[in-house]
Structure formats: structure tokens, C-alpha cells
Amino acid sequence: MAIHVTSEIGPLKQVLLHRPGRELEHLIPDTLERLLFDDIPYLAAAQREHDVFARTLTDNGVEVLYLEDLMAGTLQNDPSLKPAFIRDFIREAGAVALNYQEELFQLLMDIQDEKELVLRTMAGVNLSELRRPTKSTLSEMVRREDRFVLEPIPNLYFTRDPFATIGRGVSLNRMYSATRRRETIYGRYILTYHPDYAQKVPLYYQPSFPFSIEGGDILNLNAQTLAIGISQRTTPEAIELLASNLFRSEGCAVNTILALDIPSMRAYMHLDTVFTQVDNDKFTIHPGILQTLRIYQLSRDGSGGVRTVERTKPLDTVLAELLELERVTLIHCGGQDRIAAEREQWNDGSNTLCIAPGKVVVYDRNNITNRILEDHGVTVLEIPSSELSRGRGGPRCMSMPLMREG
Structure with missing residues (x-):
């Protein structure tokens, strides 16, 4: 049960x-x-x-039991779930996250420890953490680098x-x-x-x-x-x-x-x-x-x-x-x-x-x-x-x- x-x-x-x-x-x-x-x-x-x-x-x-441990255990049990989980998470995060979806996806995929990944999705990601060599778009030039592109979930x-x-x-x-x-x-x-x-x-x-x-x-x-x-x-x-x-x-x-x-x-x-x-x-x-x-x-x-x-x-x-x-x-x-x-x-x-x-x-x-x-x-x-x-x-x-x- x-x-x-x-x-x-x-x-x-x-x-x-x-x-x-x-x-x-x-x-x-x-x-x-x-x-x-x-x-x-x-x-x-x-x-x-x-x-x-x-x-x-x-x-x-x-x-x-802790939510973060159960979620990490789910990914550890079946590593093939990781990309789908990240894609789902970005998709639900709104328009700004979707605008940076490939950079976010790569950043999160590079996190090897499952619990660290889960905690990162909870804490959020700001623009300065993404790998973008230059400010090449209007939004990047206008927005502050500490703006969250993946908002925290407090x-x-x-x-x-x-x-x-x-x-x-x-x-x-x-x-x-x-x-x-x-x-x-x-x-x-x-x-x-x-x-x-x-x-x-x-x-x-x-x-x-x-x-x-x-x-x-x-x-x-x-x-x-x-x-x-x-x-x-x-x-x-x-x-x-x-x-x-x-x-x-x-x-x-x-x-x-x-x-x-x-x-x-x-x-x-x-x-x-x-x-x-x-x-x-x-x-x-x-x-x-x-x-x-x-x-x-x-x-x-x-x-x-x-x-x-x-x-x-x-x-x-x-x-x-x-x-x-x-x-x-x-x-x-x-x-x-x-x-x-x-x-x-x-x-x-x-x-x-x-x-x-x-x-x-x-x-x-x-x-x-x-x-x-x-x-x-x-x-x-x-x-x-x-x-x-x-x-x-x-x-x-x-x-x-x-x-x-x-």
C-alpha cells in the first residue's frame, strides 16, 4: 500500500x-x-x-520523507527521465524561460547530481548564470543580469x-x-x-x-x-x-x-x-x-x-x-x-x-x-x-x- x-x-x-x-x-x-x-x-x-x-x-x-529526496530518487532510479523532467519544468516556467529554453536545458542537464538538480529547479536560475558570450538581443541589453529567467518556487x-x-x-x-x-x-x-x-x-x-x-x-x-x-x-x-x-x-x-x-x-x-x-x-x-x-x-x-x-x-x-x-x-x-x-x-x-x-x-x-x-x-x-x-x-x-x- x-x-x-x-x-x-x-x-x-x-x-x-x-x-x-x-x-x-x-x-x-x-x-x-x-x-x-x-x-x-x-x-x-x-x-x-x-x-x-x-x-x-x-x-x-x-x-x-522529503520532496527533494523522493524526486531525486525518481531520477536516480531512471536516468532517462532527466531530459523530459527538465523540458517539462522549463515549459511550465513561462514565457521568459521559454525564451531561454535551450540555454536553461543545457545548464540543468550539466548538473550530474540528481538532488542538486532538483534543488536548482526549486531555487531558480538568473540570466547571469546562462552561457551567453555577448548581449546580442534587445531583452539582454535592457534586462538586468540578475533577472530570473527561471523563477524560484518559495x-x-x-x-x-x-x-x-x-x-x-x-x-x-x-x-x-x-x-x-x-x-x-x-x-x-x-x-x-x-x-x-x-x-x-x-x-x-x-x-x-x-x-x-x-x-x-x-x-x-x-x-x-x-x-x-x-x-x-x-x-x-x-x-x-x-x-x-x-x-x-x-x-x-x-x-x-x-x-x-x-x-x-x-x-x-x-x-x-x-x-x-x-x-x-x-x-x-x-x-x-x-x-x-x-x-x-x-x-x-x-x-x-x-x-x-x-x-x-x-x-x-x-x-x-x-x-x-x-x-x-x-x-x-x-x-x-x-x-x-x-x-x-x-x-x-x-x-x-x-x-x-x-x-x-x-x-x-x-x-x-x-x-x-x-x-x-x-x-x-x-x-x-x-x-x-x-x-x-x-x-x-x-x-x-x-x-x-x-
Whole structure:
């Protein structure tokens, strides 16, 4: 069994991370908005914080795999994939990269060590690194030599988004922003060619599909039920398409999807920035979404299609019904203090990674929400977050579970 994830809370056994690398040092003020950052993290401190995150997981029995190692292993296992991988990467990098595609291709092909190659694609390439003896074109004469012709991918340490594990399969996503679309290439090559995953993992969604969907919006409530956010980055059309594929896929147990319509704004970019599960019957939630939240339920219609109805009951009631529980507790991020709720939601107070029922990894900076979780009987494992939080993502965003116990 290559992948098995049927809940948000089953004991976590194996997880995919990416340790932040030089791509963060290639952020500059002029590119922050385009590359989806609000500030520039200090790399050395971000790596130290991420190492604490990884060590917290391993200390609690979780096997940590790294995206860069799996991708390097894929290329090592089959060296013939290298030119195709590089061509795909350049093709997805945009018009400027295509303008220099032969020079980029040669530069990357000359890198012999597979992991070094993978890290280089993540970090980016600027014009001065290309082998061009003279400035012979208008663009070369006008553009500065430190301009990136292959832009960095600084969002990679949020491994949750490019693909989402659902049961024994994967939704390989179409990313909302063009700057993140290269991230799915690593997942596609790993899932298609790595010996641990090849021919073992059904794909329920593909980056070639026209509608955007990201992993931060997909929550496994149980083997039969998903919650998916209609958000800034996931469209209702994508949810309908994923639902249709899941419902028609032989061996897939999912028969119900709750589509939660949250405000389309950067602060709430994904469902898991405002709503995560922390125990069998407990969820964290940002109270700011409750007044406007609309809930839709998608299910099989009996003839191979998808039936959709709007649920008008409160969220906790709908969750209790679907999870067959007497009641569900919604734990408010920041408690009853609106200012604390807004501040701690911005710093991912609601973005918890549950590693076992009632046991979560959280950012230490969200002290009010963390104490409220403890008051509700939840074990809280705090990790430092001064630099990691600058990317606007928390422990759940930074992790892609590959194996959970049932």
C-alpha cells in the first residue's frame, strides 16, 4: 500500500515535507506579491524552525520523507527521465524561460547530481548564470543580469497544496496561481515513476484540468466523506469534477463531499486556514467565517452523476450527522476576543496538524488558541514559528500525510 489517508486524525505514520531552501533567499520586495509572499523569511532561522517541526514528528513516531529526496530518487532510479523532467519544468516556467529554453536545458542537464538538480529547479536560475558570450538581443541589453529567467518556487515548503491524498489515491491539483503550477511536476513524476508509487496510486484530478483546486482546501473527514473549501484558490467547478471522478472510481469509498463556501480573500486562502479537525468530535474554526458560511452536500445521484443540495443546518450539526456523532465541538480560534481571533487566524492558529486523535502540532505564537485547545483536552505540541509563518501557512500547510492508521 503506497498511500492510505482516510481521516484528518488517524495516527500519522508517514508524511511528506520540504525543507525550505535557497528559493527563499531569492525573494525580493519587487517579486513578493507575484510569488505570493507578504515578507521575506530569514532562511537560516526558517530551516531551524522546520527542523524542529520534523523532529517533533519523528519523536512522535512519524516517518518523515522529503520532496527533494523522493524526486531525486525518481531520477536516480531512471536516468532517462532527466531530459523530459527538465523540458517539462522549463515549459511550465513561462514565457521568459521559454525564451531561454535551450540555454536553461543545457545548464540543468550539466548538473550530474540528481538532488542538486532538483534543488536548482526549486531555487531558480538568473540570466547571469546562462552561457551567453555577448548581449546580442534587445531583452539582454535592457534586462538586468540578475533577472530570473527561471523563477524560484518559495511556496514549496507548503507541501499540502500541490496534491492531496484521498484514501489510497491522490488529487494532483491545478494550482490557482501560475507561479505555483510547477510544484505539481514533482508530484507527477514521483507518483508516476518512483518505484514506491508507480502504478499503485490512482489520480482523481490532473493539473491539465481547467479548474483550480489546492490541497489546503481538501479535508478527509472519514473514508466516505470529504470537506472541500470553495475558496480563493478552489473553484466550485473543480469540486464538481473531483466529485464526479471520485464517485465513478472503482475502489474509492468516498460518497459524500461537503463543499464549504468561505470568503474569497488572501487571509482565508484555503479551508484549512480557518477550519481543521483536532479530535474525533472537535474542530478548530475561525469564528469570522460562521456568519457567512454556506454549506453544500454533493453525493451520488444513483445514475452515475452528482447530486447537490444546500444544507441549512449549522455546521456542527451537519458534521455530527455525517460523522455519526451525538455532537461536535467547534473550538473558536482566539476564543471570544475578535482581535485575538483575527490576529491568530492570520498566523495560522486554526491550521493544526493532527498526528493522533486529540494530539496536534501548532505554532507557538498562537498562545491564546493553544491554551483554549488544552482546555478542551487536546494535547498541544508547539513549534517555533517566527520565520515559517511569514509564508502564511501553518503545520497542516507544511505537511502532506501519506499514511495514517484507520
